[in-house]
Amino acid sequence: MTATMIGVIGGSGLYQIDGLEDARWQAIDTPWGAPSDEILTGTLGGVPMAFLPRHGRGHVHSPTTVPYRANIDALKRLGVTDVVSVSACGSFREEYAPGHFVVVDQFIDRTNARERSFFGTGCVAHVSIAHPTCARLSRTCLNAAQAAGITVHDGGTYLAMEGPQFSSVAESRMFRAWGADVIGMTNMPEARLAREAELCYASIAMVTDYDSWHPDHGAVDITDIIATLTGNAGKGRALARGLPDRLGPDRAPCPCGCDRALDHAILTAPEKRDPDVVARLDSVAGRVLRG
Ligand SMILES: CSC[C@H]1O[C@H](OP(=O)(O)O)[C@H](O)[C@@H]1O
Numbered sequence: 001m002t003a004t005m006i007g008v009i010g011g012s013g014l015y016q017i018d019g020l021e022d023a024r025w026q027a028i029d030t031p032w033g034a035p036s037d038e039i040l041t042g043t044l045g046g047v048p049m050a051f052l053p054r055h056g057r058g059h060v061h062s063p064t065t066v067p068y069r070a071n072i073d074a075l076k077r078l079g080v081t082d083v084v085s086v087s088a089c090g091s092f093r094e095e096y097a098p099g100h101f102v103v104v105d106q107f108i109d110r111t112n113a114r115e116r117s118f119f120g121t122g123c124v125a126h127v128s129i130a131h132p133t134c135a136r137l138s139r140t141c142l143n144a145a146q147a148a149g150i151t152v153h154d155g156g157t158y159l160a161m162e163g164p165q166f167s168s169v170a171e172s173r174m175f176r177a178w179g180a181d182v183i184g185m186t187n188m189p190e191a192r193l194a195r196e197a198e199l200c201y202a203s204i205a206m207v208t209d210y211d212s213w214h215p216d217h218g219a220v221d222i223t224d225i226i227a228t229l230t231g232n233a234g235k236g237r238a239l240a241r242g243l244p245d246r247l248g249p250d251r252a253p254c255p256c257g258c259d260r261a262l263d264h265a266i267l268t269a270p271e272k273r274d275p276d277v278v279a280r281l282d283s284v285a286g287r288v289l290r291g
């Protein structure tokens, strides 16, 4: 058993979390630069928790410039074991209506201007993202959302677009035809990096709009999104408050293997590894690199 620490990454409209005991904002430095903001740490229901606003307080970072690697490294460095990502999204399904939550379980990655791996020349690794979210943590989030009275859908494919502009009607129709259920701009490469860092990762997407495919809803309107987000932020916090009791202070090894993702992933021979690259990976991959 290891100690649980919950990390919540708050998306658009979720820049604070309430109810943490001994709460303090901490600046964390990482080999990948500074995270999006200081990280709020404390305990909730006896379980340590860390909260990081993805875009920074005051919404400073665009989806492209969010320092995804620093964010995941910083959470891991603090001892986080389970990352719950909360995001706003557009919906491609009539029944996933604004105000509903979706526990995402698959991704289509259309981002093209972001660093997507901690590894590279000097230390090469290949992890599987066939199942990019953690089934155990996702189930816990689903239960917490249901208990909080939130209308929540169990499963959905999130199309991650580069943005920052919203999709054209033709793109929106194409993504729908591809089988995507929701669309956002931030869950990739976040989910990839969480897997490389051996963190359990669950994604809760809050539906704010019908993107631009829906004949009755027209184009995405940021004013409408903000209005829906404001209503949803309280639901996001309610969901987070339900997590500590359900996860408990101690955790058994992840049944999906998230916490062992690097067991056979690193291909570079030990004598060929670049010491500087290995040093940068200390927090993310220290478990396997230190042996
Ligand atoms: C506020 S609309 C567009 C913006 O909202 C989403 O952010 P996040 O995923 O952090 O909640 C979306 O991905 C865009 O970045």
Ligand SMILES: Nc1ncnc2[nH]cnc12
Pocket (backbone or CB within 6 Å): 088, 089, 090, 091, 161, 166, 167, 183, 184, 185, 208, 209, 210, 211, 212, 220, 225
């Ligand atoms: N329609 C949409 N497309 C991309 N990101 C979003 N975030 C919220 N709504 C969105």
